[in-house]
Amino acid sequence: MSSVLSRMNGHATGRAQGSATGRDVGRLLADFGHDLPVAPAPAMEEKDARLFRYAGRRGPRRAGRGWATAPAPVSTWRMTSDQAPVLWPFIATPGLPPTGAWMGIDQLSGGSFYVDPFGWVVRDDIQVTNPNIFCFGNPGVGKSATVKAMVLRLLDFGYRALILGDVKDEYEKLCHAVGVEPFTIGPGLPARVNPLAFGPLGQGWADLDPVEVQRRSSLVFGRWLTLVRGLVGSQRIGDSLVPFGPSDEVVVTAALQELTGYAAGGSRLVEVTIPQLWHLLDNPTDRLITQCRYASQRQFLDETRLLRDALGQLVTGALAGLFDDHTSIDVDWRAPIQSLSLSRLEPLGDEAVGIALLCLNSWGRAMRETAAPGDLRLVVRDESWRQLRLGPDAVKSFDADLRLSRRGDLQIAVAHKPGDLPSAGAAGSQAAVIAKEMLHLADIKILHGQDAAVGDDLERLLALGPIARNLVTGWARHGKGRAVWGVGEQLYKVQTVLHPLEKHLTFTNDAIQGAG
Numbered sequence: 001m002s003s004v005l006s007r008m009n010g011h012a013t014g015r016a017q018g019s020a021t022g023r024d025v026g027r028l029l030a031d032f033g034h035d036l037p038v039a040p041a042p043a044m045e046e047k048d049a050r051l052f053r054y055a056g057r058r059g060p061r062r063a064g065r066g067w068a069t070a071p072a073p074v075s076t077w078r079m080t081s082d083q084a085p086v087l088w089p090f091i092a093t094p095g096l097p098p099t100g101a102w103m104g105i106d107q108l109s110g111g112s113f114y115v116d117p118f119g120w121v122v123r124d125d126i127q128v129t130n131p132n133i134f135c136f137g138n139p140g141v142g143k144s145a146t147v148k149a150m151v152l153r154l155l156d157f158g159y160r161a162l163i164l165g166d167v168k169d170e171y172e173k174l175c176h177a178v179g180v181e182p183f184t185i186g187p188g189l190p191a192r193v194n195p196l197a198f199g200p201l202g203q204g205w206a207d208l209d210p211v212e213v214q215r216r217s218s219l220v221f222g223r224w225l226t227l228v229r230g231l232v233g234s235q236r237i238g239d240s241l242v243p244f245g246p247s248d249e250v251v252v253t254a255a256l257q258e259l260t261g262y263a264a265g266g267s268r269l270v271e272v273t274i275p276q277l278w279h280l281l282d283n284p285t286d287r288l289i290t291q292c293r294y295a296s297q298r299q300f301l302d303e304t305r306l307l308r309d310a311l312g313q314l315v316t317g318a319l320a321g322l323f324d325d326h327t328s329i330d331v332d333w334r335a336p337i338q339s340l341s342l343s344r345l346e347p348l349g350d351e352a353v354g355i356a357l358l359c360l361n362s363w364g365r366a367m368r369e370t371a372a373p374g375d376l377r378l379v380v381r382d383e384s385w386r387q388l389r390l391g392p393d394a395v396k397s398f399d400a401d402l403r404l405s406r407r408g409d410l411q412i413a414v415a416h417k418p419g420d421l422p423s424a425g426a427a428g429s430q431a432a433v434i435a436k437e438m439l440h441l442a443d444i445k446i447l448h449g450q451d452a453a454v455g456d457d458l459e460r461l462l463a464l465g466p467i468a469r470n471l472v473t474g475w476a477r478h479g480k481g482r483a484v485w486g487v488g489e490q491l492y493k494v495q496t497v498l499h500p501l502e503k504h505l506t507f508t509n510d511a512i513q514g515a516g
Contacts, residue, residue, distance in 0.1 A: 096126065096487065101153035103146075104481065104497040113485070113494045115150055116157070117410055117444060118376055120487065127488030128443040131410045132402055136417050137448025142480035144382075145506035146446060146496045147414060148174055151378055152505065155336045159410075161378040163339035164364045165357045167346065170382065171339045173505045178336045183329050185322055185356070186344025192321075192328040193340070195227055195359040196256075196272055199366030206267040217262060219369065221253055226397050227362040228252050228277075228311075233393035234355055235310040241391045242310045247292075251304055254291045255280050263291075275324045278311040314355070318348045323359045331367070354386035358394055361387070361401060368409055377409045384413040385420040395438075402441040413442070417450060419457040436461065445486040449477030462486070 026036050059066045079087070095109055100116025117131035137143035151161045152174060163171045166182065175182045185191045201216045208216065229249070235242040257263040259272040259280060280288070284300050294300040301308075315324050331338055340360055345353050361381075368377065379401075381387075387394050402411050415421070421436055439445075439461060450458065452473045458464045464472070468484050468491050476482040481496035498506065 096120075096492075097123070100157055101150065103150060103153070104495045107493040107495055113492060115154070118159075120444075127490070130402075130441060130443055132442035133410070133412045133444045133446065134418075134439065134442045135412065135414045135446040135448070136420075136450070137446075137483070138416065138450055138477070140480075141449040141477065142482070142496065143414065143446070143448045144170055145498065145503075146448070146481060146483065147380065147412060148506040149496060149498055149502050151337070151380065151412075152177075152502065154378060158374070159376045159378050160333075160335070161337040161339075161380065162364060162368075163337070163380045163382070164360045165353075165382065166339050166341045167343060167353060167383045167386075169341055169343045171337075171380070172341065173507075175337055175339050177505055180332075180335050180337050180339075182339035182341050183331075184341040184344065186342070187321065189344065190328060192325045193323055193360060193363050194271070194273055194325065194327045195323050195362045196224055196274060196277070197327055197363055197366050198269065198271055199368075200370040201366070202269055202271065205269055220366075221256060221262075223362060223365060224256055225249060225253060226393075226400060227358065230358050230390065230393040230397045231274075231314060231355065232307060232310040234351070234358070234390035235313060237306075242306050244307070244393060247303065248307050251281065251288075251292050251307065252277070254288055255284075258285070258288055263287075271326065273324055273326065274311060275315045278308065278315055281308045281311065318352045319345075319355060322356065327363070333367070350386050351390070353383070354390045354394065357381075357383070357387045358390065358397060361397060365401060365404070368407075371408050373408070375408055379409050379411050381411060381413045383415075385415045388421065399438055399441070402438055411442075417454050417457060418461045419454065421461075443488055447472045447476070447484045447486065449473070449482065451477075464491075 023031070029036055059068055061067045077087075095106065095111050096114060097116075097119075098112065098114050099119045100114045103113050103115050105111075106113040117128070117133065120126045120128040121131050135143050135147055148171065151159075155161065155178065163182075166172070169182075172182055183191050185193060198220060201220055205213070205216075229244045229252075232242055232244045232248070254263070255277055256272065259276055260266070260269040262269055281304055282301075284297060289297055289300050292300065294303065314320075342353060342356050342360075345356055364379065371377070381398075384398070387398055398413075401409075402413075418439065421438060445462065447458070447462075447464075447468075450472050455469050455473050458469045458472060459466075464484075464486075471484050471493060475493070476484065479495070481498065483494055483496070485492040485494050
């Protein structure tokens, strides 16, 4: 049988070789009912769909591919996000969301840096609880340009700006660029601002219920008392400040209530001025003397001499004619920006400018006491150190403004260095302590270039750490617009980028290089 199969195979093979249509052995056996086992077809190699191939621990084992004869030592570390920057300081902070105004480049991550103060407050993933901003930096490092660029760009995102005291007319170009004429206050000029103005709280007094009357009166008289305390406390007797004690507070409050008609239960209050307050204290009524618990007019005049003389300086002194009459300017609060220039007061000295800033701050607070929801205002306080050095009562007034930021007024305080705040008074004094604590009322800090000598202040007051401190005293000093931004507890190394048109609007060296 095997020989027969062999002959048949040979014959069939020969025919298969001779003709392409011949039957092979498998087909021939199938014709006689015999099926040969079929060998499985070799599996075709599937094409690797992966885009990347991971190299082994020693690298690709091919020439020129860096194959290592021994595996690289690899260790595993477990730590928190607070500890990681200590061992790997060049790992960038997580970027902020791209909301608000674009400011420049985050040099650590290479991405864009955006600023949106109120937007950060309402987000739970950003550790910002109040939108106030402190901006520090040496002259000439670009802090003013950064603030002005930030103000200009945020106007497109629902913010408006109020410059309460433009000491050097730095915001004049910015106002003109958006079609607004700034107000100028100075000797011989017609503009007047009454720091004792009622503001919106004085409207519709006759229609208020007793509870609302009590609430509004507390706000109005409290604001006026804070202002008068600051104005009186900024005056000096030799090297000492004029004291403003509890008795002075009672006298001022009683006098203001009598002048406005509140003491007599008037349904419509009368706006008063500082000269009217001064004249009433110089010529007290019997009712005022009795209400303040003085035995006679002579005792009243003797006990209030320092108070009256301090108020008199505001009426007859260097600032005469500026804050001693009813407000004569009509501010359009719907405009994108409003600015009150104090450049004409520069020759009068730092103290006069500081007192003017104090008056404007009180007036601005009055105008904004009933701001509508969503009316977000950037209140720029340039040269803020001048007000802080007037004494503890002036510091308290500034502190009160910072604490009202959640209602829609974002305070931007511009100063030279963080040490300007504690220097508001002698070491350990009440003014110095309050000023130092104000740093905690601003969760956003912009730190431009500083001298190396300021490094200790940065560490002591802001707890920056050596890396951020070296950036401020090194990298940030070697280029304009460079700054370390502190947003909550996160730090960002930012280079502000200005458009050519913005460079013209933010230029601050006109006095040196000429305006042309």
